Every structure is written in C-alpha cells, then in structure tokens.
Amino acid sequence: MGQALAKREMDKGMKQYHEQRFAEAVDEWSSALKKMTKARNKFEALGNICLALCDLGKYRDALTHSGLQIEVANDTDDPVLKSEAFLMYAICNEKLSEFTKAISYCRYCLQTEKVADRTQSYAHLCLGNAYVGLSEFPKAWGSYTKALTLARTKNDKFLELMTSARVGHMFSLLTDYDTGLAYCCKAWDVVSGLPEGDPHVRYRRLLAVYIATPYRRTGRYNEAMDYCERASPRYESAYSIMSETGDRLGQVEALSGMAKTATSQRDLAKATELNVKALDIAQKIGNKLEMLRCHARLRTLYAATGDETLAHRHFSVLRQLLDEMELLCGVCDEVVGERPEKLDALRCGHFIHGRCSDYLARSTLGRAGKTRPCPACRRKSSENPALYT
Template identity: 45%
Template sequence: MGQTLARRDVDRGLRFYKEQRFEEAIECWSRAMKGTKKLLQKFDILGFLCMSYYDIGKYRDMSSCAVQQLEIANQADVPGMHSEAYLNLARSYEKLSEFKKAISFCNDCSQYETKSESFQGHVALCLGKCHFGQSDLMRTLQNYDKALAKARAAEDKVLELLVYSELGDYYTALKDRESSLSYHTRASEIARGLELATPNSKYHRLTAVNVAVPCWQLGRYNEAMEHCEDAMKMAITCADRPVQARCLLNFADINRKRNDLERAYPRYQSAFSIMSEIGDRLGQVDALAGMAKTMAALNQWDQAIELNKRSLITAEDIGNTLRRLRCHYRLEGIYEALDDIPNADQHMLICRRLTDRLELYCGVCSETIAHQPDKLEPLPCGHLIHERCLVHLSRSTWGRAGRKRPCPSCRRRSAANPAMYT
C-alpha cells in the first residue's frame, strides 16, 4: 500500500513540476521518499528533487539530495547512478561558487561510464562554468566548445541553448557586447522554439533576462527593460528566485545608467538579498559592485570604498580573479578622484599583476582586452585577440603557402619557463 501511494505522489509531483508548481512538486516527492523502501525509486525521486531545487535556487538542498543519491549509488552499484549523483553535486556546488569542489565532482563523473553524448555535454558545460568562475578563460572556452559539439552530436537543443547562454555571459564579462548579444539571441531563438506550457518555459525567462544585459550595455534601455519585465513576471509566478535576482540586478544597472540612482540602489540591495538567500556568491559580488558604482556616482566615496572592499573580499574568497581585477580598477579610480596617489598607485600595480595573470592582452597588438568594449576573436587554443587583429594571423609565415602564423601568446609561453604555466 505504501509503495502504491509513493508511486502516486511521484506522478503527482511530475505533473506539478510540468506546470512549474515547484513547491508542490517538492512536497509530493518528499512524501514519496518517506513512503518507499526501494533504493532505485529513492534514487529517482532524489533526482527529481535535485531538478526542482536547482530551478528555484535552493542549491544547498540540492547538494543534500545529491549526497543521498551518492550513498544509494554506493549501495546499489548500478551503472550510471554514480555519474548522475556526481553531476548533481557538481552543479549545486558550482551555483554555490564552490568551484574547486565542483570541478572535482565533474572529474569524478569521468570515472564511470557515461550514458550519452548529451550527459557528457552537461559535464563539460558545468566544468566550463566552474573554470569561468575561477577566471580560467582558456579552459572555459575549451569546455564550452566541447559541450557545444556534444549538444550538436546529440541534437540536444536545450543543451545547445545553455551553452550559448554561457558563451553570452563569457563575452559580457570581457566587454565584447556584440558577441554577447549574438550568443544570447541564439539562445533566445532556441527557447522560442520550445513549448511555453512545459518545464521548458524556464528557458524562456532565462534567455529573456540574459539578452537584456548586452541590450542595456549597448544603450538599448527600453528593449532591455521589456525583456526583464517579461522574465520577472514569469519568475514571480514560478518562484524562480535566481531569475528574480538577475532581473533586479538588471533593473538596477539600467536605472544607474539612466542616472536614476535613487531607484538603482534599493534594487541592488534586493538583488543582493536574494543572492545571499540562495547562496549565489558570484551574484553577490556583482550586486555589491553595482552598489559601489552607485555610491561613487553620488560622490559618497567612503561608502563606495567600503562596498568595493566587500565585493573584493567575496571575489577573493571564491577565487574569481576577473572580478577582483574589476574591484581594483574601481578602487584605483576612486582614490584618483580623492587625489590619494599612494593608494591609487597600489591598486594600479595590482591591476597590472592580475591583467598579466589572466593574460588579458591581445597577442597581436599587445593592448589590453576586457577593459574597454571591443570585438574579440577566440583562437583555437583559447587565447583571445581583437577581431581587427585577426587579419595579421591570416597571412602565411615568411611566404610559406598554407602555413598560418601561430598564436602569439602560445609562442611566447613556449619560449618562457614552462614551469610558470603548469
């Protein structure tokens, strides 16, 4: 009798999930967990719970369910169970900005036979997101390229959409707004081809909030607001806290760019509050940065410095070098405005060191990248150059037909001490 009731609760939970009624689905599955003694059924229910917790931003609960999945996998020793449990652990820890742990769990997936090209693509995608969280730009692109190849091989449109979304975020961070908009638009086009009245509707709100970012950065504020408003309506209906936080962050950025600073600051605070609630520390860094920019625009220098330092501490804690660099740039600018040359020089030197570490230089012209908006071009190795500089690598070397010039950054690496790059 208990097993029958548990099966009914599982089916009801799936119906609720399809209708995006996540809390009710979680309630049904939690009840089903108590009513079944079958290990395989428990494992599947925990997988459903992981899925729902991920969608509404309860990443700590998701990691707890994934740990239980792993315990069951150790008992049952069924092929495929370990890899699924490890991937769920990796995805939850990536969202909690525990990137080293997430990478370790992704690597654990490779110890077991994976089920499909699509599954391998999701592992590569998660690895790429973790490396991006650590500001390892080369490995990020390598894993995104692998995930995209797996998505196309498996004809997995959802995975392809997710990869395009991450590539859009990647180029947003590097201030290549045209490429960012291009990738987010591709993701949005795929989402429009998915049914709205299914669990796939989450991709509609995700792509809507994503495409808003390059829009406002390109000065298309009204269009960005429309995308965010659509995403926010859908997110509130489904209690999608991560998308709500992203929408608030976008609203605040748009308000700040329009010099509506009184509306911008409380929206940054609201975004920070939700990101703290769900454990998104990377998002907290961005919300604090937005608050710091607002205070600087108001000439509230002490508060701007304090908020930048809070953002910097969190960025250092999670190991995100790119965001650390942004914090030091802002602090350098503030101290220059205050005519505090010693502190400004100190942050300038740190910026140079971090820029060198991240290799944020075009290998062709040697100018910095990701500091000012510019169109970038990735090379097969993962290094980035200005798109305008690509023509110089298209020429044959010393008149040898068919032999193209190598990546300048890789060539310099090989000429230096290899131990520096291990």
C-alpha cells in the first residue's frame, strides 16, 4: 500500500514539476521518499528533488539532497547510479560557485566504470560552466565542444540549447559580441521550436538575458530592450536574490553593476567600496575574469583620486591575471577581450583575434599546405616549431 501511494505521489510531483510548480513537486517527492524501501526508487526521488530545488534557487538544500543521493548510489554499488549522483553533486556545486569542487566531481563522473551517454554529455556541459567560472576559457571551450557534439549526435535539444547559450555567454564575456549573439540566437531558435507545454520553454528568460547583453554592448538598444523586458530586475534586487540563493558569481556581477553606476554618478568612494566587496567574493570563488575587471576598475578609481601607489598595485595584479588566463593573443601579443572584436578558437582551446587568423593560415618553413602551430602552445613548449605537423 505504501509503495503504491509513493508511486502516485511521484507521478503527481512530476506533473507539478512540468507545470513549474516546483515547491509543490518537492513536497510530493519528499513525502514519497519517506515511504520508499527500494534504493533505486529513493535515488530517483532524491534526483528529482535536487532538480526542483535548483529551479527554486535553493542550491544549498539541493546540495544536501545530492549528498544523500551519493550515499544511496554507494549502497547499491551501481556505477551508473554513482556517475549520475556525482554529476548532480557537481551541478549543485557549480550553482554555488564552488567551481573547483564541480570540476572534481565531473571528473569522478566521467571516470566511473559505466557512464550513460546522457550523463557524459551533461558532465561536459557542467565542466564548461565551471571552467568559465574559473575563467579558464580554453578548457571551457574544449568541454563545450564535446557537449555540443554529443547533443547533435544524440539529437538532445535541451543540451544543445543550454550549451549554445553558455558558449554565447562565454564569447560575450570575451567581448566577441557577434559570435556570442550567433550562439545565443541558435539557442533561441531551439527553444522557440519547442511546444508550449515543454518544460524547457521556461529557459527563454535566461536566454533573453544572454541575448540582451551583446545587443546592448554593440549599441543595438531597441533589440536589447525587447529582450530585457523578459529578463532581470535592477542591480540591488538582483544582489538580494543572488545572496538568498547562494549564487556568489551572481553577487559579484550585481555588485560590479552597482559599482559602475556609482562611478557614473561620480560617487568614487562608494564605487571603490563596492568594487572591493566584489573583488573579495571573486577571489573566494576563484573567478579570474571578474577579479581582473575589479582590479581594472579599482586601478582607474585610485588613479582618479591621485593614489598612484594603489593604482600601480592593481595594474600589476591585472597583468598577472592576464598571463594566468592566457588572454593574450599568441600572434600579436595584445589582450584578448579588451575591446569588442571577432575571436577565433583554435583546436587547442586558445583564442586569437580574428584579424590575426590569416597569419596562421600561411605555410611556413617549407611545409606547404600545413598551418603554423598555435603560437601560445609553441611558446610554452621546448620543441622545435618545425617539428609540428
């Protein structure tokens, strides 16, 4: 009797979840979980609860349930369940900006003896998101490429949607707004092709935010406003929401927006305070791109107030971060992402300016028909460049 009731509650919870009644779905699944005796049923219920809690922005609660899911998987000693549980734990950590932990658990997932194709695909997506969180863009590009390939091979529209959106966001972060917009529009085409009853339609709002950014940055304000109407609240409200959900990267972005607003209003003291606060959180989560941006803004602020010592200190850290992030074009040695510009991703994952691509297209050292190796990889290697094929 108890198991039959648990099954009905599971079905009811799934119906509520598809109707985006996430809190009610969590209640139904939690009630069903208490009645379950079989490990596999408990595993499924815990997984569903984790997904719904993530949709509610309750990432800490989701992480707790994900830990319970790992315990159940370990009890069954089923490698497939273990890989799924590791992935869910990685996703929860990525949502909480614990990017290093997310990467570790994605690796555990992929190294498990048996990994389902779908689990493998989403592990690469989570890896890409975590690498972007750490500003390791070459590694992120490699993971996203694998996820997109698997999405198209398996005709997984949701994976294609989310990966394309994330790749677009990454290129926008690197100020290649045209490429960023192209990927986001691909994702928009996918979500627009879904029937209204599809639960993934709700991701249109997230896409609207991603699409509005390159439109705004390239001066296409009318298009940006069209998407912003479907998007996000003001910085202060956004910061409050991000603090409540535990999204520390979101907190940094909201604080950065508040700091830029204060700068435009010539309130340099407040702008400095907000940038320092954003920098502190960015350092704690290891996001080098946001750290770089904070240091750049603080350098400008301290220079404006005549404190050349602090301005120089922030400039030195800024240059160090550029080297660590490998955001220097290997061809011209100029900064990648300093201004809006087309970028090309090489097979190794390094980025170069689109205008520098012709250099690599030429043959060299008598190797007709063969392109030059990546300058950044060649510089880091002790091999003779003539030995590259």
